[in-house]
Amino acid sequence: MSKPVIAIDMGGTRIKIGIVKDSTILASSSISADSGNGLKNKLPYIEKAVRDLLNQQELSCEDIAGLGIASPGIIDSHEKKVLSIDKKFGDAPGIDLQKWCRQAFNLPFTIENDARAALLGEWKYGKAKNYDNAVLMSLGTGVGSAAVMEGKLLRGKHFTAGILGGHFVINYKGEICNCGNKGCVETEASTWKLTSIAKDNNSFLDSKMASLSSIDYEAVFKWAEEGDSVAEEIRDQSLQAWSACAINLIHAYDPEILVLTGGIMASSSHIIPYIRQKIEQHAWTPWGKVNIEEAAFPGSAALYGMSYLVNTDQK
Amino acid sequence: MSKPVIAIDMGGTRIKIGIVKDSTILASSSISADSGNGLKNKLPYIEKAVRDLLNQQELSCEDIAGLGIASPGIIDSHEKKVLSIDKKFGDAPGIDLQKWCRQAFNLPFTIENDARAALLGEWKYGKAKNYDNAVLMSLGTGVGSAAVMEGKLLRGKHFTAGILGGHFVINYKGEICNCGNKGCVETEASTWKLTSIAKDNNSFLDSKMASLSSIDYEAVFKWAEEGDSVAEEIRDQSLQAWSACAINLIHAYDPEILVLTGGIMASSSHIIPYIRQKIEQHAWTPWGKVNIEEAAFPGSAALYGMSYLVNTDQK
Numbered sequence: 001m002s003k004p005v006i007a008i009d010m011g012g013t014r015i016k017i018g019i020v021k022d023s024t025i026l027a028s029s030s031i032s033a034d035s036g037n038g039l040k041n042k043l044p045y046i047e048k049a050v051r052d053l054l055n056q057q058e059l060s061c062e063d064i065a066g067l068g069i070a071s072p073g074i075i076d077s078h079e080k081k082v083l084s085i086d087k088k089f090g091d092a093p094g095i096d097l098q099k100w101c102r103q104a105f106n107l108p109f110t111i112e113n114d115a116r117a118a119l120l121g122e123w124k125y126g127k128a129k130n131y132d133n134a135v136l137m138s139l140g141t142g143v144g145s146a147a148v149m150e151g152k153l154l155r156g157k158h159f160t161a162g163i164l165g166g167h168f169v170i171n172y173k174g175e176i177c178n179c180g181n182k183g184c185v186e187t188e189a190s191t192w193k194l195t196s197i198a199k200d201n202n203s204f205l206d207s208k209m210a211s212l213s214s215i216d217y218e219a220v221f222k223w224a225e226e227g228d229s230v231a232e233e234i235r236d237q238s239l240q241a242w243s244a245c246a247i248n249l250i251h252a253y254d255p256e257i258l259v260l261t262g263g264i265m266a267s268s269s270h271i272i273p274y275i276r277q278k279i280e281q282h283a284w285t286p287w288g289k290v291n292i293e294e295a296a297f298p299g300s301a302a303l304y305g306m307s308y309l310v311n312t313d314q315k
Numbered sequence: 316m317s318k319p320v321i322a323i324d325m326g327g328t329r330i331k332i333g334i335v336k337d338s339t340i341l342a343s344s345s346i347s348a349d350s351g352n353g354l355k356n357k358l359p360y361i362e363k364a365v366r367d368l369l370n371q372q373e374l375s376c377e378d379i380a381g382l383g384i385a386s387p388g389i390i391d392s393h394e395k396k397v398l399s400i401d402k403k404f405g406d407a408p409g410i411d412l413q414k415w416c417r418q419a420f421n422l423p424f425t426i427e428n429d430a431r432a433a434l435l436g437e438w439k440y441g442k443a444k445n446y447d448n449a450v451l452m453s454l455g456t457g458v459g460s461a462a463v464m465e466g467k468l469l470r471g472k473h474f475t476a477g478i479l480g481g482h483f484v485i486n487y488k489g490e491i492c493n494c495g496n497k498g499c500v501e502t503e504a505s506t507w508k509l510t511s512i513a514k515d516n517n518s519f520l521d522s523k524m525a526s527l528s529s530i531d532y533e534a535v536f537k538w539a540e541e542g543d544s545v546a547e548e549i550r551d552q553s554l555q556a557w558s559a560c561a562i563n564l565i566h567a568y569d570p571e572i573l574v575l576t577g578g579i580m581a582s583s584s585h586i587i588p589y590i591r592q593k594i595e596q597h598a599w600t601p602w603g604k605v606n607i608e609e610a611a612f613p614g615s616a617a618l619y620g621m622s623y624l625v626n627t628d629q630k
Contacts, residue, residue: 252476284399
C-alpha cells in the first residue's frame, strides 16, 4: 500500500503543492510563481505551504513516502538536478534541491520534467491509461511534450527525449526562440509570445486587443468568434502551429493516443476539433487514427505523476 | 559463424543486390529502379540478378542464411509487408514478397525500412558503432531517417517511429508534400522536389540551371560556388531545411551521434560544416555536442544492415 507523497508542480504562473495519494489529492494549495525572481527565494514559502498542508491533514513527515517536484526544463532525474531551464526559474540549476528537501523535511527526493510528470499521471490514472504508446502536448506559457513508447516513459541518454516538442522547428525561416533555436512551435504560438505576436500584427491598433496590456488565448478565441480580424488571424496561425507540433510528435513517436493539456486548453472546444481534423488530414498513419483526447486531469496530472514516481523511486 | 545473406536495397534510382557476409560484400550488382512502373515487373529481373551473383560466387541457396529487402516506406517487419509507400514502388503493398522469396529461392525472408537498415549497418559496423543512441538522416530522392535509442532500434507500435524525419513539418505554412502533409522537410529540400523548386524561382530563366531538363544537387552546389544567384538561393534554403530536420531529430531522439548519408552527400563538404554549425548554434543540448558524421558506408550501409537483420531473424 502506497504512502502519501508531497508533490510540487512548478508552473510558470502558480506553484501547486499537494499531499497526494496515488490519484487522490488529500490537500493542496498554491503560491504565485513570480518566476522572474527565481526559485531560491520561493523555497521558504514552499516549505511553509507544505507544513501547513501536513498540519491540516494531521500528518508528519514519517507518514510521507517522499517529496517530488515537477519542473519545467531539462531535468536529470538520476542525479536529481535541473540541467537547463528556459528563462523560468533561471537559478534552479544552481540549487541543490535534494539537500533542501533533506534539510527541510528529511524525506527522499524525486524530480522530473513537468510534461513527463503530467503524461505519467494521465498514463497511470487518466486518459492514456490503457495505452502503451502515448504522447502528451501541453499548451500554456510554453509548449511542452512527453512520450511513452512501448510501455516505457521516454527520457533518452541526456534526459531530453520526448520533452522538446515545443522546440521542434516548424518555421525554419522564422524568429529566434527563448531557447536559442529558430522557428520553434513556442515562438509561433504560446502564451509567452502571444502579446508580441499580436503587437507585430499590422492591424493591431484596429483590434479590440489593443486595449489590453497583456493578451491571453481566452481573449483571442473570444474576440475571434466576435469577428475581430486580428484575433482571427492569430487564432488560425496558432491552431496551425499546434497542429504541426502534434503531427511532428505523432511522426516522431508513433503513438496510439495524443493527450492535450495546459492552460490554453480552457478553450479546448476551439482546439480539439481543429487539431483532430488536421491530424486526420495530414499525419502519415496508414494503420488508422490516433486518438486525440483532452487530459482527464488538466490541473493535477503532474501531481499524480509525481506521486507515482516518488513511490516507484522508493521501491 | 554467420552465413552469407542476399541483401537487396530498393533505392529510388537503382536497386542494389548483394551477397553479403556481415560487413563484407562478396558480390554485388544493380539494376535500374525505374520505379514508376512499380515493383512487380522488376521481380523477375531481381531474381535473375540474384542467381547470377550466386553462380558467380559458386554458392547455392543452401549456403545462404536468408534474403533481406531494405525498402522505402512504412514496413511491417513482423508481418513482412510494405504497409505504405510514398509514390515509389506504389504496387509494393499488394505484393506477397515473402511468398515470392519462398518460391524463387526457398529462403527465409526479412524486410525493413531502408533508412533503418542503413542505420543498423552504420551502428553495427560503421560510424555509430560505439554509441547506444544514434540518429541517421539520409538526403537523396527523399529525406529518410532512423533512430537507435538506449541500444534499441526504434520501430514503434505501428512501425513509423524514427523513419518519418523527412516528413517532419518544418514550414507549417508551406506546400503539400507527396505524403499529403504540409511543409515537410522533403517538400522544402530533396531531389524529387528540386526541379520544381528551381522552376518556381522568379529568376529561374536567368540561371544556368534553366538549360537543364532535370536538376540535381551536384549542379546546385557547383553553380552556387560559381555565383549563380538562383543556385545560391536554393543551396542556402536546402541547407537551412536539412539543418532544421537535423535539429528536430536531435530534439526528438536525444542522440550522441547524427550520421549523414544519401546521394546528395556526394556534396558533403558543402553540407557537413553547415549543419554542424547550425546544430551547435540552435539545438538544445545542455550536456554537450552531438557528433555530426558522414556515413562510413554511404552506398552499402543498408546492405550490411540487412545482413545483420537476416542473421538476427534466424536466431
